[in-house]
Amino acid sequence: MYKVFYFLIWLIAWLPLRVLYIFSDIFYLIIYYVVGYRKKVARRNIEKSFPEKSKKELRKIERRFFRYFCDLFIETFYEIHMSEKEVLRRIDFGNIEPILEQLSKGKSVLAMTSHYGNWEWGSALSLLLPRESPLYGIYKKLNNKKFDQLMINLRSIFKGKTIETHNLFRTMVKMRKEGEIGVFGMISDQSPWVGNVNQWLKLLHQDTPVLDGTEQLAKKFDYPVVYIHIDRVKRGYYKCECIPIALEPKLTTELEITKKYFEILEHKIQAAPEFWLWTHNRWKHSHLKK
Secondary structure (H helix, E strand, O other): OHHHHHHHHHHHOOOOHHHHHHHHHHHHHHHHHHHOOOHHHHHHHHHHHOOOOOHHHHHHHHHHHHHHHHHHHHHHHHHHHOOHHHHHHHEEOOOOHHHHHHHHOOOOEEEEEOOEOOOOHHHHHHHHOOOOOOEEEEEOOOOOHHHHHHHHHHHOOOOOEEEEHHHHHHHHHHHHHOOOOOEEEEEOOOOOOHHHOOEEEEEOOEEEEEOOHHHHHHHHHOOOEEEEEEEEEEOOEEEEEEEEEEOOHHHOOOOHHHHHHHHHHHHHHHHOHHHEOOOOOOOOOHHHOO
């Protein structure tokens, strides 16, 4: 079944993106109006995040999100045959100087990002980095081994590498001993496993359990931290913004890095909420706050 699915995706992905967007428009009508895929979760998240908005405004955000969600699905698999030239035409990485400057000093960089815009295409950042210091995408292993390998392959197309979360610390120690550096890409707006909920912050009016692992690693290794924001310019085109969070992490106070990350993220979501992943049940453990 997987091989059939992959072959169909591989075949369809040869179509021009403008044609694939026609499929996206059809999928949107089915997913939103017929299937209702995770609509209740998305609606609840949006309503709680914007209590000041009218029902009409909330539904507009909801519809725009699901329309973009279908585009994102199409764009992710389109990447299978995407050339380096095309991806760099479709995503403007703009000001990555803060990253290049730290790498030139012999320092690895922790790049915090989020489920906003097309984070999968963001792996193309590795094309603009020195060969000896590539982008390492940090990911959580999927239960389905074949789909897990598919996502690893997609994230490695543009010369990037991947590290499974449980191997991250061990890999960072090994790289430091061997004098290797790189950029570690962390999607930091995920919900922690309930047993690892230690820190809570306010995000979009809600008590939110947060992952502070990036901050801990930054202080442990004294690696600078930046925020990578990928904003949609128009259909099929994006602009990347690199925002320094802590260039000297050991001088920061407790949770300062994590708080700044969530402050930036909240500001970006409020500016264009339809491009954040609302179908993820981020607030399911909020009632466990101590």
